Amino acid sequence: MQDLLTEIADTVGRSEERGKLADYIPELAKIDPGHFAISVATADGSLFSAGDARIPFSIQSISKVFVLALALGRVGEALWKRVGREPSGQAFNSILLLEREKGIPRNPFINAGALVAADTLLGAAAPGEALSALLRFIRSAADQDDIHINEAVASSELDTADRNFALAHYMRSYGNLENSPDRVLGTYCHQCAIEMTCEQLALAGRFLLDTGEMPHLVSRERKRRINSLMMTCGQYDGSGDFAFRVGLPAKSGVGGGILVIAPGRGAISVWSPGLNSYGNSKLGTEAMEAFTRKIGWSVFG
Amino acid sequence: MQDLLTEIADTVGRSEERGKLADYIPELAKIDPGHFAISVATADGSLFSAGDARIPFSIQSISKVFVLALALGRVGEALWKRVGREPSGQAFNSILLLEREKGIPRNPFINAGALVAADTLLGAAAPGEALSALLRFIRSAADQDDIHINEAVASSELDTADRNFALAHYMRSYGNLENSPDRVLGTYCHQCAIEMTCEQLALAGRFLLDTGEMPHLVSRERKRRINSLMMTCGQYDGSGDFAFRVGLPAKSGVGGGILVIAPGRGAISVWSPGLNSYGNSKLGTEAMEAFTRKIGWSVFG
Amino acid sequence: MQDLLTEIADTVGRSEERGKLADYIPELAKIDPGHFAISVATADGSLFSAGDARIPFSIQSISKVFVLALALGRVGEALWKRVGREPSGQAFNSILLLEREKGIPRNPFINAGALVAADTLLGAAAPGEALSALLRFIRSAADQDDIHINEAVASSELDTADRNFALAHYMRSYGNLENSPDRVLGTYCHQCAIEMTCEQLALAGRFLLDTGEMPHLVSRERKRRINSLMMTCGQYDGSGDFAFRVGLPAKSGVGGGILVIAPGRGAISVWSPGLNSYGNSKLGTEAMEAFTRKIGWSVFG
Amino acid sequence: MQDLLTEIADTVGRSEERGKLADYIPELAKIDPGHFAISVATADGSLFSAGDARIPFSIQSISKVFVLALALGRVGEALWKRVGREPSGQAFNSILLLEREKGIPRNPFINAGALVAADTLLGAAAPGEALSALLRFIRSAADQDDIHINEAVASSELDTADRNFALAHYMRSYGNLENSPDRVLGTYCHQCAIEMTCEQLALAGRFLLDTGEMPHLVSRERKRRINSLMMTCGQYDGSGDFAFRVGLPAKSGVGGGILVIAPGRGAISVWSPGLNSYGNSKLGTEAMEAFTRKIGWSVFG
Structure with a gap:
């Protein structure tokens, strides 16, 4: 897992085409577009990270x-x-x-x-x-x-x-x-305007996993339902494409973060401030596509 | 599994409020709205059914x-x-x-x-x-x-x-x-206008599962992607609600059938001709909600 | 002219079906729906009225x-x-x-x-x-x-x-x-929330006429252009229908008033608080239709 | 009148920026964009023309x-x-x-x-x-x-x-x-695909005038109503702008013709094949604006 994250940070994370910063919120337009981070908090309690995973960003x-x-x-x-x-x-x-x-x-x-x-x-x-x-x-x-x-x-x-x-x-x-x-x-x-690091976001995302190790903040039924909404609506009018490419429920923010849930396996977070045309992190989306293709965590088989 | 299907056919399948037949296609408006069938073709090769699972219907x-x-x-x-x-x-x-x-x-x-x-x-x-x-x-x-x-x-x-x-x-x-x-x-x-029975539809649906037993008609990548499209778009403007209630990729037809895929587990088909306001089978949707709640096959945890 | 206005007030003005008061502004919902007034300020300086033409209403x-x-x-x-x-x-x-x-x-x-x-x-x-x-x-x-x-x-x-x-x-x-x-x-x-009487509104409307007698508050070019906008846009999504029935530029208000301009001839105002489905005065529109049919002031021939 | 039409043909009719030919109908895309014609058939029976007024075009x-x-x-x-x-x-x-x-x-x-x-x-x-x-x-x-x-x-x-x-x-x-x-x-x-010359179109347009000399093909009431529809809807989503600039009811065609009615005065036709962004003749619209500004036939005062 650690190797995979490191590889993604070294390839996807260093792409030239990094998307466009959200410029309608002046404070967000000041962020360095060069940042990239990815973290995975697994269902069995481990935490893996690569990149700027300890720099706080705006989760939006x-x-x-x-x-x-x-x-x-x-x-x-x-x-x-x-x-x-x-x-x-x-x-x-x-x-x-x-x-x-x-x-x-x-x-x-x-x-x-x-x-x-x-x-x-x-x-x-x-x-x-x-x-x-x-x-x-x-x-x-x-x-x-x-x-x-x-x-x-x-x-x-x-x-x-x-x-x-x-x-x-x-x-x-x-x-x-x-x-x-x-x-x-x-x-x-x-x-x-809440800020947290990529690591913290992955850890926080575990509340949507349903395993013995995780904090039980909401019922299993509710976790499923929130995950379903993330799948169908979490990336705005790019949700269908994200489901097609990544195959996991996720929610993006214009700060460049994405929280992704792999039910039963782990919570993943990525951060790269540049956005694609839907307003979702460009490299974050690409990183997640590379991640699930390699690791096979798609919920779709 | 057989008990579950029989129970669903005996409860949901006998509901009074059965929705409305598609009346814009004269031939479909002639169907008896009292029909109900549910079939499951599991990934390990078994087939279970309840109700009118051997009566052909229009898959639309x-x-x-x-x-x-x-x-x-x-x-x-x-x-x-x-x-x-x-x-x-x-x-x-x-x-x-x-x-x-x-x-x-x-x-x-x-x-x-x-x-x-x-x-x-x-x-x-x-x-x-x-x-x-x-x-x-x-x-x-x-x-x-x-x-x-x-x-x-x-x-x-x-x-x-x-x-x-x-x-x-x-x-x-x-x-x-x-x-x-x-x-x-x-x-x-x-x-x-293709017609098949509920059993046949469940069997045909296995091509979207990814297990050793199944017919390999399309690649694993393509199965995932088709499943993702069924999840986000398969029930028209009722897709979000179906994902919320059932948690599985599915495709409906105005003939009252729904094909549902539980990746890694099985292909499920339901048939009840009356439709809800989105144009999807009313009892079929309710039956699938009851089925996944009991059996826990939601992809969302 | 006086006879025509009196006749309109006695017939149209006493219709049973008076439309619906604007109820989203509480103060306007208190008005007596029985009011009706019509006034004509002619281009040659005369003023004719019938009905409640001296009761102030909200011009909106x-x-x-x-x-x-x-x-x-x-x-x-x-x-x-x-x-x-x-x-x-x-x-x-x-x-x-x-x-x-x-x-x-x-x-x-x-x-x-x-x-x-x-x-x-x-x-x-x-x-x-x-x-x-x-x-x-x-x-x-x-x-x-x-x-x-x-x-x-x-x-x-x-x-x-x-x-x-x-x-x-x-x-x-x-x-x-x-x-x-x-x-x-x-x-x-x-x-x-400006209030004036039907008489005052007809008099005020004269600024859109182009004759020697009228107050010269805006240029002739501008009068024409404002009149054209009243013709194509003055009754919201009922403007086409009003042009079809009445044939004169006009602007309505949800207080039940309508100001109508007959270029070269006069400014007409009507008031009846009940509205039709477009949000324009129901009897006001009907009164103007009767008025122009009789007097032949349509700009369309 | 003749001088005015000649002047318009010599100025507006010779503009460099002539708009764009309708290219979705191949036959229309073959027309020479250099054509320009204007004709006026007055209510008292006279006919004036300038430019290519005897060349037939597609009235669309x-x-x-x-x-x-x-x-x-x-x-x-x-x-x-x-x-x-x-x-x-x-x-x-x-x-x-x-x-x-x-x-x-x-x-x-x-x-x-x-x-x-x-x-x-x-x-x-x-x-x-x-x-x-x-x-x-x-x-x-x-x-x-x-x-x-x-x-x-x-x-x-x-x-x-x-x-x-x-x-x-x-x-x-x-x-x-x-x-x-x-x-x-x-x-x-x-x-x-009906073809006629600019002169013929002006003459044909007289049926919407209401004077003793004109052919009585439709009732006065109906003339008014057709004129009102031409005013509010005759230039598609450019109708408001045309009313604002020209002040007369009119109907355009993608062949570059416009038929304009000045109630009680005359029927005007213009032809120039290049279109503006609404799909109406560019020079035709400009010619009509120049024409009514000079002659003062606006219905709006």
């Missing part, structure tokens, strides 16, 4: 997986009255379907759906409390204490959050937001 | 799986220049995205994409030859000789194929159809 | 005509870089096309376009100043001093302005809003 | 005006159950709204709506009879015998009619086509 939309788990913990299956479970076939920040489908977002991994999940996480609590609960969950999943929120990134996102504000107001006009757009966006921009 | 869009395999066999990865690999987020017969995406259908399982696959299967051959090759493939996969095309159904479909003709002409206007719409629709309506 | 989107005139006065043809001149083919508050057309609204009479016009009217001024300039313009056009803003209505609109906030934030994400959504919506909700 | 979609008049003559207002009266906000050959609006096209001037009108014109008649009736109508309106159909153009269009076939089949799937797509397209491609 990967946070939607943890928030979904918490929101489901808070309201259970009632969440599905407010958000769907289908791929949207549109870009992550699209507002098109929201008009046709009367304020019910297609799934909890596109921005609109993640705002509903953040609103659910908030409930009647203060944003600070909700964010503390989220950090506690992630730290506990990873068994790591130093996972934190980067306030500069959160603030940078809030300043450029007009499209997300539009989504929030739009859903509110249909009664599908309990809290004010200000509170929901405040929470959302902070959850996106 | 399930044929798209076999045609895709043959089309990939014919032109290889070049097929992906003419059709995408992403869920469409729209109904199976939608023409919306085709306009925005200049005649390239989202995936080979919505009607537009299946017409491209049928066009590829045809190539320069006569429709009769192409259909013979398709029947040979399916008979060989199932190891059953009496799988056939119901000409009355094919003819009934051709009479009511205006939306499919619209899709074909539309793609042709973008140069994404080699054969005439008449030839492509002639082939397509016949492939949809 | 009719204000967009005056704001457009002022915005064009402020920045001239440069406005058309930020907003189009085409019918949208969608509902007045739709956000669909805004996504496809990158934040440039189709025309200044749908909500998104009116927000751009309000933003232009604002420029670097305080909302209070902009609104004062608007009131001065309308009072001057009507030669009436007691036209005012109803603060209760403005405040009621601001409380239920989520869809408009969504439009504002969305356009801002594309750089098509200079002022903050709060400032623009504050201005917009106040302009919509 | 301008034929939709004559077919609409005949279809209304055949079935009256019942036509409006099968086609709307609203601008579509989409390209002339778009199929998008047809899906959302269940096979009812937005208006009779986009292709889908024109196919419904052609289907209505056909009724139970043979295509040959329907086309004869159409030619009789146009010849009678123009008082010219040598207006004819160019069979080479008709045949060229039929060969490249896949998008129109798609529209026809699509509407037929919703029951909104009585005749087969083959018959309707056969008729439609022939009506588009």
